[in-house]
Amino acid sequence: MFGHLIKRFIQMIFVLWIVSVLVFVMMSFTGDPTFMMVPLDATDEQIEQARRILGLDQSHLVQYWRFLTNLLQGDFGRSFVFRQPALQLIMERLPATLEIVFLAMIMALVVAIPLGVYAGAYPQRAGSRALMAGSLIGISLPGFWLGMVLIFIFAVKLQMFPSSGRGPTEMIWGMRLSFLSWEGFRHLILPAVTLSVGTLAILMSIIRAEMMEVLRQDYIKFARAKGAANRFVLFKHGLKNALIPLITVFGLMLGDLIAFATLTETIFAWPGIGKLLVDSIYRGDRPVIVVYLMFVAFLFVVVNFLVDVAYALIDPRIKVS
Amino acid sequence: MTAQTDAPLLRVRGLKTWFHTFGGVVKAVDGVSFDLSPGKILGIVGESGGGKSMVGFSIMGLVDRPGRIEAGEIIFDGRDLARLDDDAMQAVRGRQIAMIFQDPMTALNPLYTIGNQLEEMLTLHTDLGPQARRARCIEMLAEVGIPQPEARLGAYPHQFSGGMRQRVVIAIAMIAEPRLLIADEPTTALDVTIQAQLLRLMKAQVEQRRTALILITHDLAAVSQMADRIVVLYCGRVVEIGASAALIASPRHPYTRGLLDSIPASHQGRSRLPQIPGTVPDIRKLPPGCSFAPRCPRAAERCRAEVPELTAAAGGSAFACHFPLEASA
Amino acid sequence: MAANMPAAPPAPQRSLQRSWQRFLASELAHNWRRSASAIAGSIIILGFVVMVTAGPYLTAQNPYDVRQLDIMEAFKPPMWLEGGAFQYILGTDQQGRDVWASIVYGSRISLFIGLAAMLGSVLIGATLGLVAGFYGGRLDAVIMRIADIQLSFPSVLIALVSVGWVVYARTVRGATLREKNREYVQAARVSGLPNHKIILKHVLPNVLTPLIVIATIQVGTFILIEASLSFLGVGVPITQPSLGLLIKNGFDVLFSGLWWISVFPGLFIMLVVFGINLLGDFLRDELNPRLK
Numbered sequence: 001m002f003g004h005l006i007k008r009f010i011q012m013i014f015v016l017w018i019v020s021v022l023v024f025v026m027m028s029f030t031g032d033p034t035f036m037m038v039p040l041d042a043t044d045e046q047i048e049q050a051r052r053i054l055g056l057d058q059s060h061l062v063q064y065w066r067f068l069t070n071l072l073q074g075d076f077g078r079s080f081v082f083r084q085p086a087l088q089l090i091m092e093r094l095p096a097t098l099e100i101v102f103l104a105m106i107m108a109l110v111v112a113i114p115l116g117v118y119a120g121a122y123p124q125r126a127g128s129r130a131l132m133a134g135s136l137i138g139i140s141l142p143g144f145w146l147g148m149v150l151i152f153i154f155a156v157k158l159q160m161f162p163s164s165g166r167g168p169t170e171m172i173w174g175m176r177l178s179f180l181s182w183e184g185f186r187h188l189i190l191p192a193v194t195l196s197v198g199t200l201a202i203l204m205s206i207i208r209a210e211m212m213e214v215l216r217q218d219y220i221k222f223a224r225a226k227g228a229a230n231r232f233v234l235f236k237h238g239l240k241n242a243l244i245p246l247i248t249v250f251g252l253m254l255g256d257l258i259a260f261a262t263l264t265e266t267i268f269a270w271p272g273i274g275k276l277l278v279d280s281i282y283r284g285d286r287p288v289i290v291v292y293l294m295f296v297a298f299l300f301v302v303v304n305f306l307v308d309v310a311y312a313l314i315d316p317r318i319k320v321s
Numbered sequence: 322m323t324a325q326t327d328a329p330l331l332r333v334r335g336l337k338t339w340f341h342t343f344g345g346v347v348k349a350v351d352g353v354s355f356d357l358s359p360g361k362i363l364g365i366v367g368e369s370g371g372g373k374s375m376v377g378f379s380i381m382g383l384v385d386r387p388g389r390i391e392a393g394e395i396i397f398d399g400r401d402l403a404r405l406d407d408d409a410m411q412a413v414r415g416r417q418i419a420m421i422f423q424d425p426m427t428a429l430n431p432l433y434t435i436g437n438q439l440e441e442m443l444t445l446h447t448d449l450g451p452q453a454r455r456a457r458c459i460e461m462l463a464e465v466g467i468p469q470p471e472a473r474l475g476a477y478p479h480q481f482s483g484g485m486r487q488r489v490v491i492a493i494a495m496i497a498e499p500r501l502l503i504a505d506e507p508t509t510a511l512d513v514t515i516q517a518q519l520l521r522l523m524k525a526q527v528e529q530r531r532t533a534l535i536l537i538t539h540d541l542a543a544v545s546q547m548a549d550r551i552v553v554l555y556c557g558r559v560v561e562i563g564a565s566a567a568l569i570a571s572p573r574h575p576y577t578r579g580l581l582d583s584i585p586a587s588h589q590g591r592s593r594l595p596q597i598p599g600t601v602p603d604i605r606k607l608p609p610g611c612s613f614a615p616r617c618p619r620a621a622e623r624c625r626a627e628v629p630e631l632t633a634a635a636g637g638s639a640f641a642c643h644f645p646l647e648a649s650a
Numbered sequence: 651m652a653a654n655m656p657a658a659p660p661a662p663q664r665s666l667q668r669s670w671q672r673f674l675a676s677e678l679a680h681n682w683r684r685s686a687s688a689i690a691g692s693i694i695i696l697g698f699v700v701m702v703t704a705g706p707y708l709t710a711q712n713p714y715d716v717r718q719l720d721i722m723e724a725f726k727p728p729m730w731l732e733g734g735a736f737q738y739i740l741g742t743d744q745q746g747r748d749v750w751a752s753i754v755y756g757s758r759i760s761l762f763i764g765l766a767a768m769l770g771s772v773l774i775g776a777t778l779g780l781v782a783g784f785y786g787g788r789l790d791a792v793i794m795r796i797a798d799i800q801l802s803f804p805s806v807l808i809a810l811v812s813v814g815w816v817v818y819a820r821t822v823r824g825a826t827l828r829e830k831n832r833e834y835v836q837a838a839r840v841s842g843l844p845n846h847k848i849i850l851k852h853v854l855p856n857v858l859t860p861l862i863v864i865a866t867i868q869v870g871t872f873i874l875i876e877a878s879l880s881f882l883g884v885g886v887p888i889t890q891p892s893l894g895l896l897i898k899n900g901f902d903v904l905f906s907g908l909w910w911i912s913v914f915p916g917l918f919i920m921l922v923v924f925g926i927n928l929l930g931d932f933l934r935d936e937l938n939p940r941l942k
Contacts, residue, residue: 133687136924136928136931137920137924139923139927140870140874140923140924140927142874142877142881142894142897142916142919143878144877144878144881145897145920146916148900148913148916149916151904152913156905156907163905218424218427218428219428219429219431221383222420222428222429223430223441224383225414225419225420225422226441226442226445226493227411227413227414227415227416227446228441228445230407237430237433241430241431241432262882263878266882267901281884314432315431315432316431316432316479
């Protein structure tokens with residue numbers, strides 16, 4: 001187990017290094033940031049000087065080396081627009097994103113698990129068929145469009161929820177969070193619902209498929225032969241086995257969630273890291289884009305590492321091998 | 322529990338369990354009857370696909386869709402289990418009637434410890450406190466011959482060998498002291514050397530508690546050493562039933578004869594082991610007369626046209642054959 | 651009677667007919683006819699394809715032709731609402747473009763991108779997967795060639811393909827590894843067939859099934875992703891809006907209550923992707939023996 005963790009850790013470092021190369025190559029081919037730095041009426045000399053400061057006068061290899069050593073020293077560059085460290089900028093916006101992602105995740109799980117178990121246990125029933133059709137629709141609709149429809153219905157027409165922005169926040173453990181006040185929570189609902197629908201639909205269909213597979217196993221019938229109630233068998237013996245593949249899916253879905261969050265934040269003008277990325281792309285704020293990409297890669301790698309660990313914790317068969 | 326020896330604990334009458342599939346009706350069990358008294362062992366034998374397991378699942382009320390108990394009675398302790406709903410069956414399962422499955426590799430949930438799965442039985446069916454439950458589990462594991470039972474409580478199924486797992490399954494089945502145990506091919510998936518050990522263990526367990534046992538198997542040799550009575554099934558129907566010793570000594574149905582002949586031990590010295598020609602027919606397309614006719618050496622015109630009725634013979638035995646073998650002795 | 655018939659080689663027409671008949675008699679076709687969702691999915695897809703091919707004949711207006719637009723006709727609601735006109739069934743947008751016409755033309759772009767990205771992914775992914783599974787190393791040259799090809803494609807396609815091929819490469823590689831050790835491949839090797847022929851003739855047909863299933867569903871996924879990218883402004887050029895870009899255009903005026911400009915293209919995406927997914931799920935259930 002320990003050796004396995006070490007191996008995974010080395011893999012993590014390797015993946016992050018590859019990402020740093022990719023990010024660097026991408027940045028090198030997408031325009032010259034010099035013109036973001038200098039005034040419009042800059043002289044050739046000023047431009048030349050800016051290029052020297054940015055290190056653009058040197059070869060790509062030297063530039064990459066500088067990029068890498070800066071990263072390793074924790075220097076992620078400063079935003080051209082906000083004139084503050086890019087990492088700090090991302091960290092400030094992160095709680096807002098985490099807030100809607102977590103709320104969406106919780107909503108998706110709370111709804112998807114019982115419904116998926118039901119649909120998997122009684123696949124022939126009309127209710128299960130309706131659930132699966134609903135899940136397929138959920139997978140088929142563009143999430144950002146759903147957000148717009150929700151805004152139109154609940155914010156513009158019914159005026160039940162605010163249409164955009166974050167509302168009041170409170171500082172907890174150094175993070176600005178909005179779910180603690182009712183007004184802040186009201187702002188949170190529509191973005192979180194938008195984000196959760198696609199996840200919910202996918203989770204439900206996966207849980208159903210896994211349940212159907214698990215319920216075919218002998219140990220389910222044996223548990224019923226023991227005289228356990230049907231529901232007890234479904235949840236104690238069925239669900240736990242069905243959840244194991246789900247954990248892997250969870251790690252893979254993180255990428256989708258971050259991408260969807262970007263769209264959701266754009267629609268709801270939610271000041272998270274996704275909105276920051278889109279704004280930075282429009283403004284050509286290169287350091288912020290770089291840090292965002294590196295940060296997401298880091299998040300992705302860490303979450304998948306944790307997924308591996310969770311796997312070993314829930315499935316006793318893995319500990320030994 | 323001081324049941325009279327003669328009052329049967331279980332009376333099965335005309336049991337029919339059919340499967341309604343797209344390809345037609347599969348009559349997995351088609352009119353099976355037998356009695357079983359407390360402390361007795363009944364063997365149900367037949368080839369694979371003969372509907373043996375379905376008899377067991379029908380008694381447990383665990384027939385999966387599209388299967389259904391179509392007709393018949395399963396009188397257990399005065400109640401007809403075939404008419405009970407699932408909630409009422411739940412109280413019977415595990416507590417009154419327990420079952421042992423064929424493959425111990427898949428019968429145990431891989432994610433829970435042995436102790437957890439054993440204790441689950443006690444939580445479901447007794448009022449014992451946690452301490453007492455644990456003590457009872459250790460005791461039970463020791464009884465089925467698992468070394469260091471206390472330490473093994475926390476182990477997971479994958480840490481056990483197949484034989485050990487089947488011992489655990491037997492422990493789970495017996496721990497709530499059921500009155501009837503159904504063992505569905507309990508040793509088929511195991512090594513030959515372990516098979517005899519486990520059969521002995523099961524026999525000791527049921528004798529000690531006067532539990533009735535239904536042993537479902539394709540292994541006539543094993544069943545002849547264990548059972549008091551034997552039911553021979555072919556294509557969902559009883560072809561012969563009788564006291565174990567008499568049936569082995571003098572089978573009346575050609576199919577029973579064929580099964581006996583293909584046991585290696587009874588043919589020492591002969592060069593070739595005889596076998597029943599052909600295979601079990603597709604149960605959806607049974608021939609009109611006797612199902613065994615296409616494979617039977619004694620079959621005549623009448624066998625292909627007319628289904629033989631189960632006919633009573635001496636000593637409480639019965640057979641379904643137009644041209645039975647002579648009764649010896 | 652058959653004896654005096656001249657022995658003619660079977661016309662290609664007839665052999666095509668025969669394989670169509672064989673398909674109709676197959677289990678897949680049989681189950682297709684029994685599955686309401688598979689039929690519904692097929693009808694939706696068929697309708698979409700007809701609409702995309704017949705495009706210009708279904709609309710009175712070419713939304714890309716500025717001369718046909720009339721700014722005075724802007725912001726017309728759908729025809730069943732107050733102020734709507736029969737001429738503009740689903741209303742018009744801020745430039746007087748017919749929303750229905752925009753959807754028809756936008757569908758062409760969306761479907762083209764979805765299909766092209768899928769085909770590119772299949773081609774690259776399946777090739778890489780086959781080669782990687784069959785040979786092991788020697789990938790370098792192949793990957794360089796792909797890099798050359800990629801550079802000459804529009805950026806959205808590259809983005810989608812560069813994400814999409816991975817699934818195929820992985821699936822096909824796994825299936826190839828499995829097939830490679832089967833007797834029939836070994837036999838072909840022993841008989842001296844060159845490797846590329848073994849791959850094309852023996853291995854590829856046996857890994858096609860999972861490929862078809864993934865490809866079907868991926869067209870839908872790509873349409874969705876393209877819509878998202880266009881919405882963020884990094885998708886197709888603004889002169890030829892896809893369905894996603896139509897939604898984005900409508901978003902700007904949503905708060906003034908002009909919902910139809912964005913709602914209808916979105917509904918349309920949903921319908922089409924839903925149809926594709928229905929059929930894809932059916933194919934997956936039918937072609938995946940593990941689930942049977």
